[in-house]
Amino acid sequence: xxGLGASRRSPLHVQHVALGAQFTDFAGWSMPLRYSSExxxxxxVREAAGLFDLSHMGEIEVTGPEAGRVLDYALxxxxxxxxxxxxxxxxxxxxxxxxxxxxxVYRQAERKFLVVANASNAVLVRALxxxxxxxxxxxxxxxxxxxxxxxxxxPASAEIVTAVTGQDLTDLKYYAGRPAVIAGxxxxxxxxxxxxxxxxxxxxxxxxxxxxxQRIAETGEPLGLKPAGLACRDTLRLEAGMPLYxxxxxxxxxxxxxxxxxxxxxxxxxxxxxxSALEARTHTTxxxxxxxxxxxxxxxxGQLVKLxxxxxxxxxxxxxxxxxxxxxxxxxxxxxxHADAGTQVVVDVRGHAEPAxxxxxxxxKRSR
Amino acid sequence: MSxxxxxxxxxxxxxxxxxxxxxVGITAYAAEALGDVVFVQLPEVGAVVSAGETCGEIxxxxxxxxxxxPVAGTVTEVNQAVAEDPALLNSDPFGxxxxxxxxxxxxxxxxxxxxxxxxxxxx
Numbered sequence: 001x002x003g004l005g006a007s008r009r010s011p012l013h014v015q016h017v018a019l020g021a022q023f024t025d026f027a028g029w030s031m032p033l034r035y036s037s038e039x040x041x042x043x044x045v046r047e048a049a050g051l052f053d054l055s056h057m058g059e060i061e062v063t064g065p066e067a068g069r070v071l072d073y074a075l076x077x078x079x080x081x082x083x084x085x086x087x088x089x090x091x092x093x094x095x096x097x098x099x100x101x102x103x104x105v106y107r108q109a110e111r112k113f114l115v116v117a118n119a120s121n122a123v124l125v126r127a128l129x130x131x132x133x134x135x136x137x138x139x140x141x142x143x144x145x146x147x148x149x150x151x152x153x154x155p156a157s158a159e160i161v162t163a164v165t166g167q168d169l170t171d172l173k174y175y176a177g178r179p180a181v182i183a184g185x186x187x188x189x190x191x192x193x194x195x196x197x198x199x200x201x202x203x204x205x206x207x208x209x210x211x212x213x214q215r216i217a218e219t220g221e222p223l224g225l226k227p228a229g230l231a232c233r234d235t236l237r238l239e240a241g242m243p244l245y246x247x248x249x250x251x252x253x254x255x256x257x258x259x260x261x262x263x264x265x266x267x268x269x270x271x272x273x274x275x276s277a278l279e280a281r282t283h284t285t286x287x288x289x290x291x292x293x294x295x296x297x298x299x300x301x302g303q304l305v306k307l308x309x310x311x312x313x314x315x316x317x318x319x320x321x322x323x324x325x326x327x328x329x330x331x332x333x334x335x336x337x338h339a340d341a342g343t344q345v346v347v348d349v350r351g352h353a354e355p356a357x358x359x360x361x362x363x364x365k366r367s368r
Numbered sequence: 369m370s371x372x373x374x375x376x377x378x379x380x381x382x383x384x385x386x387x388x389x390x391x392v393g394i395t396a397y398a399a400e401a402l403g404d405v406v407f408v409q410l411p412e413v414g415a416v417v418s419a420g421e422t423c424g425e426i427x428x429x430x431x432x433x434x435x436x437x438p439v440a441g442t443v444t445e446v447n448q449a450v451a452e453d454p455a456l457l458n459s460d461p462f463g464x465x466x467x468x469x470x471x472x473x474x475x476x477x478x479x480x481x482x483x484x485x486x487x488x489x490x491x
Contacts, residue, residue: 022400033403034403037403037404037458038403038404038429038430039404039406039429231403231429231430234430235429296406296407296427297407297409297425297427297432298407298427298432300431300432320429320430321406321407321427321429323429350425350432
């Protein structure tokens with residue numbers, strides 16, 4: 001049924017078929033939605049570890065003596081000052097300050113950066129980085145087609161990744177990455193993720209992905225590792241309060257609207273695309289907040305948030321029943337006057353006024 | 369995916385038994401497409417339903433779907449077990465995961481034979 005219209009297949013497609021995955025079309029890619037039950041997969045990531053295929057993500061390499069300058073100009077973050085081996089969460093903005101994509105950038109070497117873009121935006125990010133590099137000594141290369149991305153996320157992930165790489169990972173900090181070897185193959189290993197758990201992401205040449213996936217799966221199995229699909233990834237990221245491009249983030253909002261103004265580095269040297277627009281747009285009228293639902297129906301993207309008297313005060317951007325917490329959770333843009341934690345609201349869920357309370361995000365925080 | 373031969377089906381993936389009091393559920397195909405069902409809203413016993421009209425909601429982690437009445441009539445029974453444990457819809461959609469019973473009155477909606485439903489969901 002689903003997935004048949006998708007034109008691109010992950011280098012791990014054979015593995016997913018063998019595991020009995022149900023596929024979904026995601027940004028033109030046929031990707032595993034779930035292997036068994038998304039609730040079971042969600043739980044496994046919270047309690048042991050999940051193995052994800054994220055090969056649909058875009059990987060764009062920026063290299064050369066002025067690579068750091070290119071990224072400082074093209075993105076809102078301070079990238080040129082990043083230490084080798086470290087990563088940063090940042091955004092690509094329109095000249096008007098609107099968010100075009102949220103990205104993770106790794107500095108792999110003094111003159112080599114890896115920019116990871118959302119699948120749906122990979123082509124745009126590649127094109128704009130190329131355009132914004134104009135005249136500077138740097139090369140922008142799309143590595144998406146030749147790169148696979150495998151994630152191991154969950155409390156058991158460090159033990160599993162230690163076992164497959166032979167590395168002591170205690171000095172690999174969150175948002176850091178370095179070379180490693182898995183199943184005899186060179187990979188780039190990063191301690192990053194999108195689930196709210198400790199976790200790792202493995203960038204590997206597409207033709208080696210099967211062997212690397214297999215080694216991690218076999219090594220992790222006794223420690224509780226199971227393959228996990230995109231369905232549970234979405235509930236995991238929502239519990240972790242992380243924004244999703246297309247829902248919380250889009251060209252109609254600035255990083256300040258999304259409560260992520262900290263990623264905009266006005267203090268960095270030189271101009272950057274969007275600077276003047278963003279300087280004028282630091283003031284926001286709405287805030288991105290968490291909602292905890294008090295009934296069983298979940299708020300969903302696009303539904304209106306109201307006060308008890310029916311006044312509309314905002315709109316839901318993402319919502320789902322939280323598998324970990326046992327009640328519905330949602331992210332919503334609300335007018336500042338009604339955005340304080342503890343505020344009681346109702347969400348118009350398909351004609352039913354369902355009560356909810358504004359709460360702090362993340363909804364779920366792992367114990368360290 | 370082949371379906372039980374003794375049932376009729378709708379294009380909206382409900383199944384229904386023959387007879388004056390018909391049992392209604394959703395197909396395994398629908399349950400798999402929805403993913404893990406976490407909430408089911410069923411009509412009250414005694415509710416009068418019309419063929420093709422919404423009479424309940426089925427919510428999974430990802431989305432919400434309407435339950436459409438396949439035939440017109442009066443609801444005589446709702447499955448409390450599935451309201452309490454919506455996962456029954458995933459584990460046994462043609463059995464313990466049945467949803468409602470309707471005392472047929474008036475005309476049925478458009479119902480499909482098992483073969484026609486197989487064809488609809490093939491590929």
